[in-house]
Amino acid sequence: MKVIQADLLGKVSSLMLHHASKVLPPGVERAIRKAAEEEPKPKGKAYLQAMVRNMEVSRQRGVPLCQDTGVPMFYIDLPPGLAIEGDVRAVLEEATRKATRDAPLRQQVTHPLTNVNSGDNVGWGAPPIFVNYNNRIDYLELLAVPRGGGAEIKSSAVVPIPGAPKESTILKTVLDAVAMAGGENCSPNIVGVAVGGFGIDFTEYLARKAIYREPLNSRHEDPQVADLEERLFRAVNDLGIGPLGVGGKTTCLGLHMEIAGCHSAVFPIAVSFYCWSARYSRARIYPDARVEFVTHPELNKEFSHGK
Amino acid sequence: MGNKDHYLRTPIDAAQLEDLRLDDIVYLTGRLFTIRDWSHQRIAQLLEKGEKEKIPFDLRGMGILHSGPIVADQEGGGWKAVSVGATSSSRFSPFIPPLVRDLHPGILVGKGHLDEGIVKDLVREKCPFLQAVGGCAALYASQIKRIVNRYWPEFGMVDAVWEFEVEDFGPLSVEIDLQGNTSYRLFRSGELLKNLNRVYEEAGLDKGADYVWWPRVLPGSKDAFDYATKIEKG
Numbered sequence: 080m081k082v083i084q085a086d087l088l089g090k091v092s093s094l095m096l097h098h099a100s101k102v103l104p105p106g107v108e109r110a111i112r113k114a115a116e117e118e119p120k121p122k123g124k125a126y127l128q129a130m131v132r133n134m135e136v137s138r139q140r141g142v143p144l145c146q147d148t149g150v151p152m153f154y155i156d157l158p159p160g161l162a163i164e165g166d167v168r169a170v171l172e173e174a175t176r177k178a179t180r181d182a183p184l185r186q187q188v189t190h191p192l193t194n195v196n197s198g199d200n201v202g203w204g205a206p207p208i209f210v211n212y213n214n215r216i217d218y219l220e221l222l223a224v225p226r227g228g229g230a231e232i233k234s235s236a237v238v239p240i241p242g243a244p245k246e247s248t249i250l251k252t253v254l255d256a257v258a259m260a261g262g263e264n265c266s267p268n269i270v271g272v273a274v275g276g277f278g279i280d281f282t283e284y285l286a287r288k289a290i291y292r293e294p295l296n297s298r299h300e301d302p303q304v305a306d307l308e309e310r311l312f313r314a315v316n317d318l319g320i321g322p323l324g325v326g327g328k329t330t331c332l333g334l335h336m337e338i339a340g341c342h343s344a345v346f347p348i349a350v351s352f353y354c355w356s357a358r359y360s361r362a363r364i365y366p367d368a369r370v371e372f373v374t375h376p377e378l379n380k381e382f383s384h385g386k
Numbered sequence: 387m388g389n390k391d392h393y394l395r396t397p398i399d400a401a402q403l404e405d406l407r408l409d410d411i412v413y414l415t416g417r418l419f420t421i422r423d424w425s426h427q428r429i430a431q432l433l434e435k436g437e438k439e440k441i442p443f444d445l446r447g448m449g450i451l452h453s454g455p456i457v458a459d460q461e462g463g464g465w466k467a468v469s470v471g472a473t474s475s476s477r478f479s480p481f482i483p484p485l486v487r488d489l490h491p492g493i494l495v496g497k498g499h500l501d502e503g504i505v506k507d508l509v510r511e512k513c514p515f516l517q518a519v520g521g522c523a524a525l526y527a528s529q530i531k532r533i534v535n536r537y538w539p540e541f542g543m544v545d546a547v548w549e550f551e552v553e554d555f556g557p558l559s560v561e562i563d564l565q566g567n568t569s570y571r572l573f574r575s576g577e578l579l580k581n582l583n584r585v586y587e588e589a590g591l592d593k594g595a596d597y598v599w600w601p602r603v604l605p606g607s608k609d610a611f612d613y614a615t616k617i618e619k620g
Contacts, residue, residue: 122389122409125411125557132522132525134524140524142456142524142527143456143469144469144523145523145524146455146468146469147471147523148469184456185543185544186543186544196544237599237601240597240598241599244597247590247592247597250589250591254582254586254589261573261574265520310589314585314588314589317581317585318578318582322519324498325409325573355520356521
């Protein structure tokens, strides 16, 4: 059994969370620039051009892209034969405090009953940490997401009637969810969809995590799922909602679907959105403690000097 | 439809507001105040109690921005704007009519839509609703020249009222103009409806189909009580 020290995880996560709030993954930035170039409608184009300028100003000034830096979410995928030694929750809480001070991130986390704000984005179980045992990788994968509220609240999950026609039900549920949000989820979005899974929180987890699939708008390995993804991606963009619902040809930058085994009478469908400012950072930690920043490779140099 | 550019300066001249048309672009110079959940609520409560004099800032002719900004302390005192963008405005709809009626702001800037029911209040009080491009908080913060003041600090950084001095703050698009046109209604009942019908037809979908087993209605919503106590029509 190889062991990675929790302290290493903490140092890496803090940098990731900080930089995720300021620099979009390259694939997302490219997709926004492409949408801005190709948009024929003047108002939609003006909106997309403002987004491009925002990415540039954020980089120049070193400030968060969006004031809603959200609640940090951490995802850890662990391969077989690798363990973490130490107090993972404590180091991720400390990483959150540090990124909140350094970026700075908005002081977001509040007690749900009293509205008391902890001031450092830590408290009462926040930040959430999701661990997945993944036997298809041989490194630890870490995902840090400063997840804003505007897209999260328009995410939803339903349980269809067991006999409902599968494809029509999936298509209608996703298209209805996109149309209801109508761009107020800060479109163009990345849309995550999950079908199946049990309980419903697992379905929602899969939909939300599907958002961060790379490359952006790549297809699922199961051809039936890939076909649904492709049809949904086209249909969503055909709605013409455009940036922030002002009309335009790009409503979603990518659409990713996951499936999972479920109860025979309960096949939940979850739809999750991320705003155009789809901020996340992914890194790999190998069993020999080597760190590779995937979405923010500029951190590779900074990290090797800084440690 | 407009698409004309307008440069406004606070206190905003009412005649200039009459010229704004749906989808025109506005750049604001002067004073802009942030309002969010708790400050909106407090303003509404004070006005309801007839205690307008307890509101420590004067919004007449000024800009309001629905925002919970990131602000940092500055060395040697004061603050600097880090990231300042608009938040979803629809949740503030109930608080807006008394605010525009009694405090007479020049323009209201936010994100998304406002309830159709309050459009008449905005038109009567001559306060158009403008949208800041969602997610562009780095860009908008760069147009804030100075933070003039902070009110109600007990609400914390996000919900306090911040008074900014801004220069060419924009682009802001006109979403509700003083003719009572709303881009939200036009788009949803026009282009989106047309596109939805086409996309559903192409996909062979029945737009009226009801595939959902649960939740039949949302717990906590106005329909839940009736659902629990009445038999559904089959």
